[in-house]
Amino acid sequence: MTEVRYVYAVxxxxxxxxxxxxxxxxxxxGAPARLLAHDGLVAVLSDVPAEDFSDxxxxxxxxxxxxxxATARGHDAVVSALTAAATPxxxxxxxxxxDDGGVRRMLDSGRDQFTRAxxxxxxxxxxxxxxxxxxxxxxxxxxxxxxxxxxKAAVRAAGGGSAQGRRPATGRDYLKQRMRRRDATEGVWAxxxxxxxxLHSELSRYAEAEQVHRPQDPRLPGxxxxxxLNAAYLVPREKGEAFAExxxxxxxxxxxxxxxxxxxxxxxxxxxxxxxxxxxxxxxx
Amino acid sequence: xxxxxxxxxxxxxGGSGANLADILERVLDKGIVxxxxxxxxxxxIELLTIKLxxxxxxxxxxxxxxxxxxxxxxxxxxxxxxxxxxEENERLRQRIAALEADTA
Numbered sequence: 395m396t397e398v399r400y401v402y403a404v405x406x407x408x409x410x411x412x413x414x415x416x417x418x419x420x421x422x423x424g425a426p427a428r429l430l431a432h433d434g435l436v437a438v439l440s441d442v443p444a445e446d447f448s449d450x451x452x453x454x455x456x457x458x459x460x461x462x463x464a465t466a467r468g469h470d471a472v473v474s475a476l477t478a479a480a481t482p483x484x485x486x487x488x489x490x491x492x493d494d495g496g497v498r499r500m501l502d503s504g505r506d507q508f509t510r511a512x513x514x515x516x517x518x519x520x521x522x523x524x525x526x527x528x529x530x531x532x533x534x535x536x537x538x539x540x541x542x543x544x545x546k547a548a549v550r551a552a553g554g555g556s557a558q559g560r561r562p563a564t565g566r567d568y569l570k571q572r573m574r575r576r577d578a579t580e581g582v583w584a585x586x587x588x589x590x591x592x593l594h595s596e597l598s599r600y601a602e603a604e605q606v607h608r609p610q611d612p613r614l615p616g617x618x619x620x621x622x623l624n625a626a627y628l629v630p631r632e633k634g635e636a637f638a639e640x641x642x643x644x645x646x647x648x649x650x651x652x653x654x655x656x657x658x659x660x661x662x663x664x665x666x667x668x669x670x671x672x673x674x675x676x677x678x679x
Numbered sequence: 680x681x682x683x684x685x686x687x688x689x690x691x692x693g694g695s696g697a698n699l700a701d702i703l704e705r706v707l708d709k710g711i712v713x714x715x716x717x718x719x720x721x722x723x724i725e726l727l728t729i730k731l732x733x734x735x736x737x738x739x740x741x742x743x744x745x746x747x748x749x750x751x752x753x754x755x756x757x758x759x760x761x762x763x764x765x766e767e768n769e770r771l772r773q774r775i776a777a778l779e780a781d782t783a
Contacts, residue, residue, distance in 0.1 A: 404711075463699055470702045484710040504713050511711065522701060566778040573771045607708075610700050617700035624704075656697065662705035666712075 396444035399491040400425070402472045403438045403482035403660070404501065404508045406516075407431055419475045422468035427475075432498045435508055438476060439497060447490050456488070477660045481516050483508060484662050511665060518602065518628050519658035521637055523593060524610070525623035526652040527586035582650045583622070589651050590623035593644050600637050601627035605663040618652075626663035634658055 400422050415438070421427045425440035445451060455461045469487055476482040491497045501508070562568035598604045607624040610617040629637045638655060645653040 401713075463703070466699070466702050466706045469706050470697065474697075484706070486710040486712045487706040489713055500713055504711070507711065564778075566775055566782070569771055569775050569778070573768060573775075576768065576771075607704060610704070617698065656701055659705065662709040665710050 397441040398444045398447050399439045399497050400442045401437050401439045401485055401489045401491060401497060402469055403476060403484050405436050405480045405482045406512055407436050408480040415475060419471060421472040422465050427472045430494060430497055432501045435501045437497045437501055438472060473660045482660050483511050484660050484665055515661045515664060517631050518661055519631050520661045520663055521627045521629055521657035523625050523641060524621055524654040525586055525590045526618055527582045527620040527622055528650045528652050585649060586622040586651050589646055594625055596644055597627055600640055601629050603628040603664055628661055628664045
């Protein structure tokens with residue numbers, strides 16, 4: 395069976411005795427990961443079946459969300475295992491080379507980019523912070539109301555029997571109920587917005603870099619409703635505890651706001667610097 | 680509805696605890712893009728389709744809510760949606776007043 399090289403990350407050589415890639419760390423396609431050292435850089439890769447990672451196969455599989463999920467988890471399993479002992483520079487999902495020679499050529503051709511990024515990220519990890527406006531009713535209401543012209547739609551919904559939940563007796567009751575919900579919802583969102591701003595500006599002082607991601611779609615597996623802030627912070631490894639403590643301190647008690655801290659992650663969100671996006675992205679695409 | 684806020688609960692991202700959405704947004708969207716010597720440039724196209732499917736809805740919904748700051752500085756986040764809501768509230772109030780006048 396022919397095999398190709400699935401490359402997870404590039405890193406600096408690290409102490410072999412401290413190798414974080416134990417036997418039980420399984421990567422993409424259930425394969426173990428190995429290291430390929432070349433001229434001061436190390437590629438972390440798995441040997442995977444060629445027929446599963448050909449152009450044609452990938453075209454189909456990338457559209458298969460179950461395959462995508464398993465592959466993403468395998469990819470992250472290896473990258474995050476590395477984070478324990480080294481600073482891995484994560485590559486985009488499904489970076490594949492034909493053989494070891496191809497991996498070496500890849501390391502050579504990307505050497506400048508890899509070296510610069512590894513220097514910048516050395517000893518840093520990524521922490522994720524998300525803020526949620528909680529209250530399922532409010533968020534559903536908001537989603538249900540999306541795009542509707544409120545006045546007309548409300549009346550039509552009340553008369554046409556498409557209103558959800560407890561059916562109000564009259565159009566007037568419907569409107570009152572709707573307005574109450576709207577006011578409550580607006581309050582929670584406004585508060586989530588305020589908490590997010592405070593968190594982001596305070597945490598940015600702790601972090602060397604920060605990235606604000608799009609709020610997560612609740613239809614994504616594992617994602618919750620009402621995501622307002624979805625940010626990543628680049629923090630020196632040894633400051634992780636202080637960072638987590640700061641998040642705790644800034645989390646308001648007993649409100650409809652939930653703050654979620656994840657990490658430490660490999661510095662995924664900071665692998666490509668935003669300072670020179672044109673040069674870096676343009677050169678690699 | 681008040682749910683007590685939960686204290687941050689960090690976890691190692693490699694464990695089964697990491698949620699898939701967090702992983703997907705990192706491995707699909709971030710990380711260095713290098714063309715391996717198998718021509719996987721198709722990724723730029725194929726992954727884009729997936730990403731759009733997963734992400735577009737959230738972007739539009741967030742924009743409706745006036746939350747568009749991931750594109751910009753948080754301090755520039757738009758208050759437009761909030762203004763819109765106030766106007767909508769005002770319209771609803773007038774409508775109730777009218778209905779109450781009718782039934783009286």
